[in-house]
Amino acid sequence: MKILFIGTVEFSLRTLEKLLFLNSEIVGVCTKRTSAFNSDYANLAPTCVVNNIPYMYIDDINAKETIIWIKSLEPDIIFCFGWSSLIKKELLNLAPMGVVGYHPTALPLNRGRHPLIWALALGLKESASTFFFMEEGADDGDILSQKKFEILYEDDAQSIYNKVINISLRQIEEFLPELKNKTFIRKKQDHSLANIWKKRGKKDGIIDFRMNSDAIYNLVRALTKPYIGAHIEYKGKDVSIWKVEEIKYDKQNIENGKVLESDDNTIVIKTYDSAIKILEHEFEILPKVGEYL
Incomplete structure (x- = not known):
């Protein structure tokens, strides 16, 4: 089974x-030479060089030259793990077995942007690691593999990322033979249960002490490293x-x-209901x- 791989973050590399x-x-x-967008950016090229794998630095995954190059490799299936832009119809239909994507939520719940950040910021107690067959919509294709995991109070962005x-590495080990042997099962999503998380902006990372302590704690742990960090506007x-x-x-x-x-080097500040x-x-x-902050 010939695989074309697309990715540009630490998750992609692993x-x-x-x-x-x-x-x-x-x-x-297919990967990127640099990325100002992804704080967890990883260059996949060195791994490709060591393993004698052809690679291409790209900006637009749907560009004509990218499609031509991928076609020339004649992949049976495409894996897209860690890519921030939507894949269009031509590429989705290029490989006979389709495109497998990844989304760390319990699809059909919580489609959309920044899934790990939103899960922590909203104080969710559970989420899931989901591989699915990509379609033209956002995270709405048939599920290949899904494993739930607990979100602990002590978890932050880095621990959840890890x-x-x-979990995903164990899933790959399970479903890869099924894909090769054509014994995998596609589970359709119930679209009536779906919601879509919005793209976060700078204002979503502002700590406002009119918030309660729990909300501030969740916001900070959601945006800590490897992400951009929550922030206070001061002077x-x-x-x-x-x-x-x-x-x-x-x-x-x-x-x-x-x-x-x-x-x-520590500061205690009054919040709406207590202190941080x-x-x-x-x-x-x-x-x-x-x-006052």
Whole structure:
């Protein structure tokens, strides 16, 4: 079974390495030379060079020259793991077995953008690792493999990222022989259950101390590394916040946003319902007790 691989992030690299470990026949790889969009960008070219795999740096996966190159490799199936733009009809129909994509949610729930970030920001307790056959819509094709996983209170963006990588590698090991032997099962999604998460923007990462402590905690852990980080607007600048802790604080007559403690490079700030301690941040000078954020 000849596989054409598309990807450009750390998840892509790890899954490509797994396929190679399983002695898959990778006939070509499409990736990007750089990416300002993907904070978890990974260059797949070095892995291709070591393993003598043809590769192509591309910007537009649907461009004519890209399609021509992929056709010349005559893949039986295309794997698209970690690519941020939609694949159009011509490429979807190019390989006889279609295009397998990946989305780390319990499809048909939570289609759309930034799935790991939204899951943490919304405080979800469970999600899933899902491989599916791509169609022209967003994340709406038949499911090939789906494994649920728990989201713990202690989880953050990096731990969830690692969790879905580990689960997905086990899934690949399970479904790859099924694809080769044509014994796989396609499960149709119930579109009536679907929702689509929106694309996040800068304002979605702002910490507003009118929020309750739990919401702030979830926002910070959702956007921490490898992502861009949540931020506070302070004295005309954006200050990245990487880690916080919820603190019990019972006084209800203290305004939200007031700095309650500031020492040893940590800050405690009043929230709507309690308080938050900022543990890892990029403040050049710590705000003083009594200031407002």
